[in-house]
Amino acid sequence: MQRRLIISFDELSETAFASRASMIATTMGTEQALSFFPAPWLLADGPYMPAQLAEDVATYAKAKSHAANGSKQAIAGRKMLRVALSNKLRALGNYLMQKAGGDLLMLEATGFALSRERGVPNKVPLPAPQEFTARYGELPGMLVARSRGVKGAKVYELAICEGDTLVESNWRIYGPATTPLRMPITGLTPGVLYHVRVRAINHAGPGAWSDMASARAA
Numbered sequence: 001m002q003r004r005l006i007i008s009f010d011e012l013s014e015t016a017f018a019s020r021a022s023m024i025a026t027t028m029g030t031e032q033a034l035s036f037f038p039a040p041w042l043l044a045d046g047p048y049m050p051a052q053l054a055e056d057v058a059t060y061a062k063a064k065s066h067a068a069n070g071s072k073q074a075i076a077g078r079k080m081l082r083v084a085l086s087n088k089l090r091a092l093g094n095y096l097m098q099k100a101g102g103d104l105l106m107l108e109a110t111g112f113a114l115s116r117e118r119g120v121p122n123k124v125p126l127p128a129p130q131e132f133t134a135r136y137g138e139l140p141g142m143l144v145a146r147s148r149g150v151k152g153a154k155v156y157e158l159a160i161c162e163g164d165t166l167v168e169s170n171w172r173i174y175g176p177a178t179t180p181l182r183m184p185i186t187g188l189t190p191g192v193l194y195h196v197r198v199r200a201i202n203h204a205g206p207g208a209w210s211d212m213a214s215a216r217a218a
Helices: 014-028 031-036 050-069 072-100 104-108
Strands: 041-043 046-048 133-136 143-146 155-161 171-177 183-185 193-202 213-216
Touching: 014 031, 014 050, 014 072, 041 072, 046 072, 050 072, 072 104, 143 193, 155 183, 171 183, 171 193, 183 193
Parallel strands: 133 213
Antiparallel strands: 041 046, 133 143, 143 183, 155 171, 155 193, 193 213
């Protein structure tokens, strides 16, 4: 999943917001950031320059300091400036993400916090299914295999062997099956002894084969 800049500041305390805004203003004024994102930054309400960003952050910081005395007027002024600065930073963040196109190095050069990297699909091969059985089915030329499910499996794949089970080329793939609880195998020769095994498959590919089960087709 592509990572993004965090452009919502509503949950930040005043101190945390001031710190983040200052970090963004400082970082976006560096040579590296400007090499990635040359000024002016073309936002929806017009061009925006590093000096303007620094000034907006400084104005908010001053209002925050004044509001420390607890006067209603000073607090109201701080709140108004925080909303204005938050909106400007949100617009800037969207602009930067558009320009970066998902490039992590560019995103890291902005001073914005980045979203956490989401968990990637499981890349560990799955273990062998347990309690695997096979028995004749309800119809001629049919077997029905069953096993316990494997956590994380997307599908299951069966393999059938009619001859020497130690010769790998004697095995042929049959499947896939979406559930291990009942895996019918059809098109077999009635009365012939078949050897069957199953494995679970996830994003990492096929897992380990189960123990072998043997049964005659109906």
